[in-house]
Amino acid sequence: MEYDIIFVTGEIFFDHPLCGVAILKRLLEKYGYKVGVIEMPKKEDDIKKLGKPKLFFGVTSGGIDSMVRNYTPLKKLRQDDEHLDYNESVPDRAVIVYSNWIKRHFHDSIIVLGGTEATLRRFVHYDYWDNKLRRPILFDSRANILVYGSGEKQILSIAERIKTNKELDNVPGTCVISKEKPSDFAELPNYQEVQASKEKFCDMQNMFSNDNNLAQKIDNRYALQYKSPIYTSKDLDEYYEFPFTRKIPVKHLRGFEFSVVTHRGCIADCNFCSLTLTQGRRIISRSEESILREIWRITKLKYFKGNIDDLGGPSANMYGMDCNKCNKDCMICKNLDRSNKRIISLLTKARKIKGVKNVYVRSGIRYDLASKEYLKELVNCHTYDTLRIAPEHVNKNILKLMNKEQGDLHRFIAEFKKFNPNKELSFYFMIAHPGSTMKEATELANAMRSLKNTEAAQLFTPTPMTVSTCMYHTSLDPKTKKQVYVPYTYNEKKMQKRLVLGVIKKKS
Ligand code: SF4
Structure with a gap:
């Protein structure tokens, strides 16, 4: 079969909403594209096994940066970490390695980067493993365009443009390399400046945001970031309701087959976390109807035994805390709805669906945003032990x-x-x-x-x-x-x- 798009991923592929590539594949297929997946290529020749795609290769290390996956915080090989489904065949800096393999065998193919590794290396960044600053990953990978964040809208837009021979600039939620800086782009301190000055590095950090057009000069070219497209509840309802088989072959994710994602984003902005630069700093909740429909469909699966493994998102009780009135700090805002009413209503209805015995919340919660009513529900009805x-x-x-x-x-x-x-x-x-x-x-x-x-x-x-x-x-x-x-x-x-x-x- 000749594919329109081939994804190359550093993780095992599974047809489940917890797998980002699976959502993109289902979405592209809905729009008529033929999509292939090469999972965890072990050697250069593996990249050739589905041939050359008509439109592009999508390259990702998956949900984890390959260096985080391969090394412990003390920079030892992570072979012995029982919590990870460790596989030595994911190369260090997988996104760059896969892109180079593709360029060697299909030199005129278009390469689109995505996933966590690409998203969090889209500008000059400190690399702990090299203990030095590295250039934006587009400069080291020879890829054509980088998608940051979850990427559904971006990938459709890119596929459409390549199919119709249009340029790849100006796609919201992507980064490209350009010789010019458009006039309406805020300029980050450049590569030389952040190398020379720690204060400038801090200035760059303070300007990072998914919500602005940003440019950074690297030698005589620019890395351009087009601000993120707006995702809505309706979008998420569409993506999470695709007819996934939900079978998970990955050891460490088994027991999560019947997990249901309720929302994306995080309003907490913890300094050690990158979620605001991946999923964004505002909550987008799915509609209650869509989530309940997904659970109802799960009850019809032959191998469902009655337990919803997890009903949650980045912090389970941020479900329903959607507010996009300004760009200030929601955690200290009196307008933030801290009642947890929407999540309580959802949990109550979910556990009443015929065929559901238990609905567990295993995603973790923000304890400082848990109302007494919510906590009571959670402890008595939705916590296993x-x-x-x-x-x-x-x-x-x-x-x-x-x-x-x-x-x-x-x-x-x-x-x-x-x-x-x-x-x-x-x-x-x-x-x-x-x-x-x-x-x-x-x-x-x-x-x-x-x-x-x-x-x-x-x-x-x-x-x-x-x-x-x-x-x-x-x-x-x-x-x-x-x-x-x-x-x-x-x-x-x-x-x-x-x-x-x-x-x-x-x-x-
Ligand atoms: S009004 Fe308050 S809760 Fe709403 S977006 Fe602004 S800071 Fe957040």
């Missing part, structure tokens, strides 16, 4: 540097226990975030001694384009330009890790 939350730290200064200072953890724990003393909470914490000396690590370890189920704590990984990574690279808080202590050495990170993980080991 343990609810996972991520306080990240206990020290006020570190939480401020994480932009996660809202919320009263102890009050939340007391309320949780009041609603159902038989259910447990488990906590996720982050070790060695910028700002953390041995004193803060000790404070965290002491706090963890008093909590049950502190089962997860991980070293901070400086992933590309986050605010915390900017702190790691510059030793400055980009918002204030004040100095921040950063634990840089292998030994110090290891000592902080031992201190905190020692608590977990003693408890288990």
